[in-house]
Amino acid sequence: xxxxxxxxxxxxxxxxxxxxxxxxxxxxxxxxxxxxxxxxxxxxxxxxxxxxxxxxxxxxxxxxxxxxxxxxxxxxxxxxxxxxxxxxxxxxxxxxxxxxxxxxxxxxxxxxxxxxxxxxxxxxxxxxxxxxxxxxxxxxxxxxxxxxxxxxxxxxxxxxxxxxxxxxxxxxxxxxxxxxxxxxxxxxxxxxxxxxxxxxxxxxxxxxxxxxxxxxxxxxxxxxxxxxxxxxxxxxxxxxxxxxxxxxxxxxx
Amino acid sequence: xxxxxxxxxxxxxxxxxxxxxxxxxxxxxxxxxxxxxxxxxxxxxxxxxxxxxxxxxxxxxxxxxxxxxxxxxxxxxxxxxxxxxxxxxxxxxxxxxxxxxxxxxxxxxxxxxxxxxxxxxxxxxxxxxxxxxxxxxxxxxxxxxxxxxxxxxxxxxxxxxxxxxxxxxxxxxxxxxxxxxxxxxxxxxxxxxxxxxxxxxxxxxxxxxxxxxxxxxxxxxxxxxxxxxxxxxxxxxxxxxxxxxxxxxxxxx
Numbered sequence: 015x016x017x018x019x020x021x022x023x024x025x026x027x028x029x030x031x032x033x034x035x036x037x038x039x040x041x042x043x044x045x046x047x048x049x050x051x052x053x054x055x056x057x058x059x060x061x062x063x064x065x066x067x068x069x070x071x072x073x074x075x076x077x078x079x080x081x082x083x084x085x086x087x088x089x090x091x092x093x094x095x096x097x098x099x100x101x102x103x104x105x106x107x108x109x110x111x112x113x114x115x116x117x118x119x120x121x122x123x124x125x126x127x128x129x130x131x132x133x134x135x136x137x138x139x140x141x142x143x144x145x146x147x148x149x150x151x152x153x154x155x156x157x158x159x160x161x162x163x164x165x166x167x168x169x170x171x172x173x174x175x176x177x178x179x180x181x182x183x184x185x186x187x188x189x190x191x192x193x194x195x196x197x198x199x200x201x202x203x204x205x206x207x208x209x210x211x212x213x214x215x216x217x218x219x220x221x222x223x224x225x226x227x228x229x230x231x232x233x234x235x236x237x238x239x240x241x242x243x244x245x246x247x248x249x250x251x252x253x254x255x256x257x258x259x260x261x262x263x264x265x266x267x
Numbered sequence: 268x269x270x271x272x273x274x275x276x277x278x279x280x281x282x283x284x285x286x287x288x289x290x291x292x293x294x295x296x297x298x299x300x301x302x303x304x305x306x307x308x309x310x311x312x313x314x315x316x317x318x319x320x321x322x323x324x325x326x327x328x329x330x331x332x333x334x335x336x337x338x339x340x341x342x343x344x345x346x347x348x349x350x351x352x353x354x355x356x357x358x359x360x361x362x363x364x365x366x367x368x369x370x371x372x373x374x375x376x377x378x379x380x381x382x383x384x385x386x387x388x389x390x391x392x393x394x395x396x397x398x399x400x401x402x403x404x405x406x407x408x409x410x411x412x413x414x415x416x417x418x419x420x421x422x423x424x425x426x427x428x429x430x431x432x433x434x435x436x437x438x439x440x441x442x443x444x445x446x447x448x449x450x451x452x453x454x455x456x457x458x459x460x461x462x463x464x465x466x467x468x469x470x471x472x473x474x475x476x477x478x479x480x481x482x483x484x485x486x487x488x489x490x491x492x493x494x495x496x497x498x499x500x501x502x503x504x505x506x507x508x509x510x511x512x513x514x515x516x517x518x519x520x
Contacts, residue, residue, distance in 0.1 A: 042337070049372075137355035144315050144349040145369035145420075146341045 165219025
């Protein structure tokens with residue numbers, strides 16, 4: 015048991031140490047401005063645009079379920095227009111960023127870790143170095159920048175879709191008009207609800223890409239290790255998202 | 268000139284190079300032979316700074332590789348072509364893009380890139396393959412593209428890591444022919460790592476046998492062919508029994 019705990023702690027510390035080194039090396043990669051800008055645009059499409067369908071799917075169903083659950087909870091005790099308040103606040107502050115973050119931790123984190131891990135074991139990373147490229151500026155900076163920039167965009171779309179889906183569900187499935195839903199939505203609205211969610215999602219995007227790169231480049235040999243690195247990237251990203259979520263709530267709310 | 272000076276390199280408890288010293292003269296092809304796991308590929312990676320020695324030094328053109336700043340190392344790598352054991356082509360890029368990626372790094376214009384790529388592909392007998400992806404090529408073709416990617420840079424040195432491993436005898440002979448042609452056409456200094464003695468005799472001007480982390484014997488092809496050292500003799504003749512058995516029993520190999 016003690017051995018298991020020691021191993022876990024050691025793995026965590028190793029992962030965090032490697033993240034720290036990667037973070038320090040990011041600065042070096044950023045200086046290589048001949049390399050990363052074009053590659054970042056490609057990654058913005060892969061990480062951002064290609065993630066929209068899954069983010070929209072999750073947000074739409076979350077919005078519908080939230081509206082139905084809020085109505086079930088409020089009925090007979092609280093005016094039903096508060097369904098709009100519950101849907102808006104929940105999606106903007108928490109569910110939009112966190113659910114999208116967790117879903118994209120699987121999609122983006124796993125993708126980055128598997129891609130870079132495979133490149134590592136097939137010596138493509140070494141080949142890049144022998145061609146005088148720094149893997150930091152060619153592989154890591156474009157992914158981290160693209161993820162950091164595109165994550166809030168994806169989350170913004172997801173939030174909008176979630177709220178609209180909640181509105182549609184409320185109007186069609188509940189005894190609520192769109193005017194009442196929007197009244198509820200505006201009732202306790204603050205601009206901070208928007209920027210808080212987007213700030214959180216920016217940090218999630220940065221962390222997921224950095225963890226994916228760290229796990230992928232940390233692979234030394236074999237398909238099995240690529241598989242383990244991919245799993246580690248997803249698990250670690252999910253954990254970091256929840257820790258960051260709590261951190262921002264403590265700091266800013 | 269490339270010089271190994273008393274190089275030691277270990278991976279954990281496994282000591283790979285133990286006082287490895289070798290001079291690789293300009294304009295010739297030096298072949299390093301030895302058993303699998305003897306440290307031949309490690310020696311190549313030390314030349315381009317993909318690995319650092321634990322003790323000793325590798326010098327290229329009078330500069331100690333592991334002491335170089337990043338910029339100097341990038342400049343050094345632009346003078347060295349590296350042909351990887353499994354080609355290490357970028358699988359997300361076409362053959363043309365694989366050849367262009369190193370040239371773009373050095374600011375070469377697109378017209379010249381197209382000209383040089385066509386010439387390099389013609390040299391390896393793969394004209395017209397520009398638009399194909401590595402996944403669509405056979406193992407031998409991928410290795411030929413690997414050679415094209417190295418020669419297209421017009422390097423001063425080309426390092427070949429097990430260029431004929433895993434190939435049928437005819438394709439292996441083609442690869443040997445290409446290595447000779449690369450030296451004759453571009454006048455490059457070659458370092459070939461292999462355990463294929465037939466290939467070593469074909470492409471090498473000098474042969475060095477790496478054994479127990481050190482050079483057991485170095486000399487011309489004729490000198491190695493006629494070696495009286497029982498270990499070298501057994502290796503070049505490919506006999507299953509001989510002096511090596513006794514040394515293995517002592518924990519040598």
